[in-house]
Amino acid sequence: MTGRSIGRGILTGYVALYVAILYFPVLLLPVFSFNNSATPKFPLTGLTFKWYEGLAGNSAMHSAAWNSLLVGVCASLFSTVLGICAARAITRHKFAGKGAASGLIMAPLILPEIIIAISLLVVLLSIGMELSLLTVILGHLLICVPYSVTVLVSGFEGFDPSMEEASRDLGETVWGTLRRVTLPMLMPSIVSSMLVTFTISLDEFILAFFLTGTEPTLPVYIWGQLRFAAKLPNVLALGSILIALSLVMLTVAELVRRRAEARTATT
């Protein structure tokens, strides 16, 4: 009996340590972004907001932020639309070849990003397409769709298909049913999918680095700044803002998903 509780204690301690190590590098840089010193090292020398104030007048950073926003919104929107199609086919229809076809759609999840990046780069350049934010969106869409599909499949599984059938039987058209039954029921998953894919696009570096032309997204901008040691504190400030933003969006996505789950569980 005591042996068991000792084992349990060791396991709990291990999990606590694991989570602490997981978060330590993520939370370390924000600490230095408020530190007076220009190099990130201990001991801390004093509290300052100057690195954040330095970002305010930085027009190159602002345009990178706009680029990231544009890419993120487009990628999350289109990826959610494609995700709805895929999730619907996967959950509501039975057909031969479904496994292989959905496997293909999910493949970017485990392929090395550099392989996706160079393949797209070669094809886009070969057909004479200029590298721009559009090519970044095309690339991000590829890696965002699998996440949308995962979120939306559980959304479709969460509501009863007989509601759609009832709507059709009562005379609604296909589009009417989609607009008035399916989409409202799916709304939490749609919101969750958009937030998660926006976060992924905002954070993605490798595809953006290969596929962007002269307009950098925020991670590409950060990469460029890493060459200058003097700019490091500003980069840390910018990175801290991005991490905070990602955490907020992911938390909201999770809360929306949980509320929807609780709702379907009670009805």
Place this chain on the structure above:
Amino acid sequence: MNAGDTAVRVTGAARAGGARSWLRTDAGQGWLTLSPPLLYAILLLVGPILVIIANSFWTQDYLTIDHTFTLKNYREALTEPIYRDLLARSLFVAVLVSLVTVILAYPVAWFVSFHGGKYKGIWLFVITVPFWSGYLLRILSWKVILGTNGVLNTALQYFSIITEPVQSLLYNTNAVIITLAHSWAAFALLPLFVSLEKVDRTLLEAAADLGDNALRRFVRITLPLTMPGIIAALMIVMIPTVGDYVTPKLVGGKDGVMIANAIQAQFGKAANWPLGAALAVSTMVVVGAVSGLMVLLLLGLKRLVR
């Protein structure tokens, strides 16, 4: 059901509007609904990868591509010592990272699945969140932690464990392995958790009632039943890590360079697409082969314990 489907299809094909009536079947509707994302994946993933494979058999002469079939790029990719070393090191790093991540994550997944209670969802969320934020920043953070005047060295000096800063923490393969293992921790956890959730708890109770101790229950029931999750977790970490090039570039230094850095160079500065393509294809094939071997090994191991 099946016979009915075929009947619909046969009569449908007999009529002029065969395709139209096929579209009204469940299968037709399914394919129709799936077609937008499927076409996207075919056009922007399968197509480009085929183009890369084709490229790897061509040669580049300054700016023009010579389309005659040749194995020259593969000969260079597989026999040049530099590429061979890079590929071997990348594989070593990827295999080690996937093993370390899975071994370290397994107890955590176990804890969440068996002792998470009603907080399982929150645990999973808390553990996976760092994975989604600050890819570049996390790598940069390890540079700050492992550097000569970094957090780890100053902390060790502060507690008088060392007197001189340890130089060998950063800019080598170890630094790459630590950083990658940290990056992919959350990804390994998910498949492990899913497979642990599927373990029938009554089997464990039965084994306990029949006198098996905790270790025996784990080795003979939990471990074999979660083998699919272990394999999935290994693959999902190993395949993407082999192609990471930011981590080796930022914390790897000269000794930590990986094959993705060489591939990137061929599509950037060196600008030899066919050679880069051959390096990329070779990497994928070798990773595929190593994954296959690992799966066979683990399945063999599973049979052995049973």
